[in-house]
Amino acid sequence: MNQQESNQVTESDAMFDVWASVRTELCSPGQFFELEEIEVRGQLVKSWRNAPASLRDLWLQAAGHGDAEYLVYGEERWTYAEAHRDITSIVAWLQSNGIRQNDRVAIAMRNYPEWLLAYWATLAMGATVVGVNAWWVAEELSYGLNDAQPGVIICDEQRLERLEQIRGEIPDMHVVAVRCDRTLPDYAVDWSDLLGSDADLPEVDIDPEDDACIFYTSGTTGHPKGAQLTHRGCANNLMSSVFSNLAQITALTRMAGKEPSPPERTSVLITTPLFHVTANNVVAHTSTLLGNKLVLMYKWDAGDALRLIEREKVSAMSGVPVMAREVISHPDFARTDTSSLSSLGGGGAPLQPDLVKKIDGKSSAPVTGYGMTEVCGLASGIIGPFFLHRPDSVGPVLPVFDVRCVDAEGETLPAGERGEVLLRSAQVIKGYLNRPQDTAKTIVDGWLHTGDVGYLDERGLLYIVDRIKDMVLRGGENIYCAEVEAVLFQHDAVSEAAVFAVPDEMLGEEVGAAIYLESGATFDADAFRQYCSQHLAAYKIPRY
Helix, strand or coil, X not given: CCHHHHHHHHHHHHHHHHHHHHHHHHCCCCCCCCEEEEEECCEEEEEXXXXXXXXXXXXXXXXXXXXXXXXXXXXXXXXXXXXXXXXXHHHHHHHHCCCCCCCEEEEECXXXXXXXXXXXXXHHCCCEEEEXXXXXXXXXXXXXXHHHCCCEEEEEHHHHHHHHHCHHHCCCCEEEEECCCCCCCCCEEEHHHHCCCCCCCCCCCCCCCCEEEEEEECCCCCCCEEEEEEHHHHHHHHHHHHHHHHHHHHHHHHHCCCCCCCCCCCEEEECCCCCCHHHHHHHHHHHHHHCXXXXXXXXXXXXXXXXXXXXXXXXXXXXXXXXXHHHHHCCCCCCCCCCCCCEEEECCCCXXXXXXXXXXXXXXXXXXXXXXXXXXXXXXXXXXXXXXXXXXXXXXXXXXXXXXXXXXXXXXXXXXXXXXXXXXXXXXXXXXXCCHHHHHHHEECCEEEEEEEEEECCCCEEEXXXXXXXXXXXXXXXXXXXXXXXXXXXXXXEEEEEEEEEEECCCEEEEEEEEEECXXXXXXXXXXXXXXXXXCCHHHCCCC
16 A cells, blocks of 8 residues: 555545544434434334424424425425415315325325425325325226225326226225316316315324325335335434434534534425435425425426526435436536535435546535335435545444344344345334235344345445345336236246346346247237336336
8 A cells, every 4th residue: 555545544534533423422312313212113223312203293393484485396486385375275175075194195296396285285184195106007006006095196197097097996086186287087176176275284193103104115026015104214214314414514514624504495406206215205304394495307307407406506416326427427517507516416226436426526525325215215325525435335324223234044244244234223114005924024023124235344334235136226216027027927928037137327227038938929029018018117118
């Protein structure tokens, strides 16, 4: 090791020492991020002592931001006060149509402002949100609605069209149409019917173990599983998200001989679907608490993102890594004012080391995190200089987590040895809706078996290196091979089929399929893709 390399190691050690010290200070007794150990579902787990009691409490606190801008979509804008007015009216409509505490309300649409308005209204009355994957085709939508049994579905025009195809297969429920320009079927009402009433939110006593939302995550058995995210889990994730940024910013400012300033309201661009925990729990929850402005997009487009960054003075953009790569490589980047953008990155897939350096070279702090639906969002995070020094790490797990890497026999491995990552925390989901066996296999004695292979270094930094689960990770979306294989095997021409990941420079992985035809059968790749499109969302269809 030469002198320059030695100096870099010393600098890196000093940085991580300060970060570790700050984490300890922030979590010490009497501090806002103090930890406690509580019993949840028969197991002792760590929890943030000062976490909100429920997501209803989070919204009530956020409503106090008043006339600060909250939601931006195109030329449309809502302040926090205007959003609160609409939310109370939506609650009144839901109650008048028979929705009560712990009933379920499905939301099926693009990232329109109505998504978040319906979301907070449902939580504010103690009901449960069912986040419908907007990419689902009619067959998948039928499965999810029959699994969750919501009393109301609030959907946009495209989802309404799919709903009409399966009307006879799904539970009887109220249907609300959002941004629908055509004549509605007689069983649907327009979103405008929910607005305009002058009402107060009802008083409800929400148990921390009540379901806040049900988000569907792909399953190896061929059908998605409805993960039950509790109010306790989501509230703890909110604290974890704030802590992750605060601890690192505090450490960096301390190393610069300063103290961190109180957080200012900022503008955040939401690029990934709100039916995923990254956009909803990590970004939207945290931004709502802090009084930030949330800028929504109809669909992902790097050029549109750059225009919004400039117009809305966006300070943070978090998506899947391919989005960050597309933004910094877009021909409009150099001629767009991105001076407001202080952090860029995301999760859902590994942020490749070359991308970490490229983002830093564009005067933004690279950022990534490790998490999943099953921990209600974030389990670890790393930003800026820390990430540059450890570009293959996802940072230390947050203090509210216990973590182990285990071998095939379940024995805990020492630092540096690779095994399955297990997590235990108040953030771990209650289980999978209607799937007690899957729940029992995934959460054992309070420990979540993530299915990811990783290791811890001597400082406790976590590195994710592989996956045990048989899946393709395409642009942040989990695609389980068994689900695609199950569809292929339904075709009469297929004798054998195997689905697997094919490396892809932009999306990380694409779906590949090897198919052996029945004797005498003829079928080509495009025909198989067309067949799959009747049963699978577009992103799951094999490219190769």
